Amino acid sequence: MPTTGNPVLNLSVFAVFVLITLYIVYRASSRNVTASDYYAAGSSFTGAQNGVALSGDFLSAASFLGISGGIAAHGYDGFLYSVGWVVAWLVGLLLIAEGLRNTGRFTVGDVLAFRMKQRPVRAAAANATLVISFFYMIAQMAGAGGLIALLLNVTSKTGQALLIAVVGMVMVFYVLVGGMKGTTWVQIIKAVLLLLCVTLMSIFLLGKFGFSLSAIMQQATENNKLGEAVLDPGAKYGFSTMSKLDFVSLALSLVLGIASLPHVLMRFYTVPNASEARRSVVWATWTMVIFYLCTLVIGFGAMALVGTDTIAAAPGGENSAAPLLAFRIGGAVLLGIVSAVAFATILAVVAGLTLAASASFAHDVYANVIKRGNAEPRREIRVARWTAVVVGALSIIGGIAANGQNVAFLVSLALALAASANLSTILYTIFWRRFNTTGTLWSIYGGLGSCLTLIIFSPVMSGAKTSIFPDVDFAWFPLGNPGLVSIPFSFLCGFLATIFSKQEPENAGKAAEMEVRAISGIGART
Amino acid sequence: MTKAMWSPGETQHEDREYRGFASFDDPEALSYVDSNGNPNFALIQQTDEFRSLRRRLTMFIFPMTVLFLASYLTFVLLSAYARDIVSIKVIGLINLGILLGLGQFVTSIIITLGYARYAKRRLDPQRKLLAEKTGVEE
Structure with a gap:
């Protein structure tokens, strides 16, 4: 136990799926000519399509495998992730989506550098994007590796490392062929499939227990060492002062980080106007609410039917809860389908991420910093493709190192980075007239630097037996998630640096343009 | 462009x-x-049209942001520091904390729909006025 069915059957369901999506990408991208087509799909998607794709960016391996696994292992403490993910959409809807879409074109750097000195700010924005995407990719790679290991029942670390490498290469191939349009279609298809999948599983589970969540929880408590205590807070985060702070810090990173992720920000550019951008977030919110309600049912369902200990012992650890539950209730076929959907999920998210990272390098660093705005579009796209290859290779290595960690937890680190580097800077630049280049650089680098430093010296990296490097101990920061410190720190850095540096009167015209465009949408697409 | x-x-x-x-x-x-x-x-x-648009926008988004962040942080802080309270069983084994968490789902839907409605009724007409006055479309 647990045998997870017949590897050949699993693999065939899944290979068929991969081939179908690749075909769609190929078809969708046959007219991928301009830079705008490659990065922003020519801004040609409707709000509804984009909304589903937007939620697709978020219904990632972390959400599906990590959160249901988190709930299956830790009950209430896992549920925090579901709530954070849903509420985070409001940050995107109210504060970011329209203003960003109205002032930017392809990347976060477009918006942050809008009224600032172009080169340093673009370089800073690109650095932040690369670091955040790298951390987020690691989580996806680790999730993909665990999933395939489970499908093929590969238990050796070397075998899993090899799987992560192969999976990573397939994903990079997707981006190279597809660009944004292909990626958006994969997101749409997989978001719909994933939503159907979790909804049907949840309805089935609820039906089995007489449509009573309480009954599912009842049986769940019988299959967890903690018994009824798993339904209360504290199963994962414990009761010490520091662990409570860690819980709060995670919660803060979740709610502020999700809408600050570069690939999510970039998704706001693929709609033709601001009202479509708004509509797409409304669509995404609905999809999210349904999805995260289902993770609650699936998480407790997995605890009830599979049992926490069995999940922890499976290849992939906590991340295997949903696939194991699928096997338990629907045999090899359902496992094959769920795994294929989960894999497509990871594939699509990684494609979106790689694209965001490569766009930020090619568009911000290559075209605007190195070539000073005179890059030939075709060469720019070539640089973007090469960046995709490099980012992909690095994250494969990272994914192998992080193999076995809960992917939702790994993602929360990327979220802390995103909230620290991007959120403060975007909000200041859209809503605060006085904000200037010095402030921008300080809030990006202050947030990114403090967050990165605290992650490196946290128990996540070293010093505990669950660390990525368990054999060494250089940890001095007590929290697993640095958001509680680094997010306020970046706001403070941006504020103080702006106050104590002189204003940039030469940019008054640009500042007026930015404010008018962000708020009214005038001149956003001319 | x-x-x-x-x-x-x-x-x-x-x-x-x-x-x-x-x-x-x-x-x-x-x-x-x-x-x-x-x-x-x-x-x-x-222009007055633009100032009015900006006021209408900020009057909605900032109070709402404060509202949903406060509601979310209440849930989080209660979960971390008032565990006895959130552990109270309400419906069968479903405790107050889970219900508060699900409550966040409900407020998220309400705020999303509220914003969509507000934008349609109060923001978009104002944007149209501004576009008419200035002769500049999006």
């Missing part, structure tokens, strides 16, 4: 355009757009 790629000289260029339009004999209706067809943002920023 290649807004993302201006050269450093472009700002000065626009300033000159701006001064050009401050002259008295230009018809007012034209002054929101310069001779290249680019909107004159500094003038648009000063």
Whole structure:
């Protein structure tokens, strides 16, 4: 136990799926000519399509495998992730989506550098994007590796490392062929499939227990060492002062980080106007609410039917809860389908991420910093493709190192980075007239630097037996998630640096343009 | 438009355009757009229509942000520091904390729909007014 069915059957369901999506990408991208087509799909998607794709960016391996696994292992403490993910959409809807879409074109750097000195700010924005995407990719790679290991029942670390490498290469191939349009279609298809999948599983589970969540929880408590205590807070985060702070810090990173992720920000550019951008977030919110309600049912369902200990012992650890539950209730076929959907999920998210990272390098660093705005579009796209290859290779290595960690937890680190580097800077630049280049650089680098430093010296990296490097101990920061410190720190850095540096009167015209465009949408697409 | 790629000289260029339009004999209706067809943002920023739009927008989004963050943080802080309270069983084994968490789902839906409605009724008409006055469309 647990045998997870017949590897050949699993693999065939899944290979068929991969081939179908690749075909769609190929078809969708046959007219991928301009830079705008490659990065922003020519801004040609409707709000509804984009909304589903937007939620697709978020219904990632972390959400599906990590959160249901988190709930299956830790009950209430896992549920925090579901709530954070849903509420985070409001940050995107109210504060970011329209203003960003109205002032930017392809990347976060477009918006942050809008009224600032172009080169340093673009370089800073690109650095932040690369670091955040790298951390987020690691989580996806680790999730993909665990999933395939489970499908093929590969238990050796070397075998899993090899799987992560192969999976990573397939994903990079997707981006190279597809660009944004292909990626958006994969997101749409997989978001719909994933939503159907979790909804049907949840309805089935609820039906089995007489449509009573309480009954599912009842049986769940019988299959967890903690018994009824798993339904209360504290199963994962414990009761010490520091662990409570860690819980709060995670919660803060979740709610502020999700809408600050570069690939999510970039998704706001693929709609033709601001009202479509708004509509797409409304669509995404609905999809999210349904999805995260289902993770609650699936998480407790997995605890009830599979049992926490069995999940922890499976290849992939906590991340295997949903696939194991699928096997338990629907045999090899359902496992094959769920795994294929989960894999497509990871594939699509990684494609979106790689694209965001490569766009930020090619568009911000290559075209605007190195070539000073005179890059030939075709060469720019070539640089973007090469960046995709490099980012992909690095994250494969990272994914192998992080193999076995809960992917939702790994993602929360990327979220802390995103909230620290991007959120403060975007909000200041859209809503605060006085904000200037010095402030921008300080809030990006202050947030990114403090967050990165605290992650490196946290128990996540070293010093505990669950660390990525368990054999060494250089940890001095007590929290697993640095958001509680680094997010306020970046706001403070941006504020103080702006106050104590002189204003940039030469940019008054640009500042007026930015404010008018962000708020009214005038001149956003001319 | 290649807004993302201006050269450093472009700002000065626009300033000159701006001064050009401050002259008295230009018809007012034209002054929101310069001779290249680019909107004159500094003038648009000063219009009552724009100020009113900005006020309507900020009047909604900032209080709502405070509201949902406060509600979320209440859930989080209660979960961390008032565990006895959130552990109270309400419906069968479902405790107060889970219900509070699900409550966040409900408030998220309400705020999303509320914003969509507000934007449709209060923001979009104002944007239209501004577009009519300035002759500049999105």
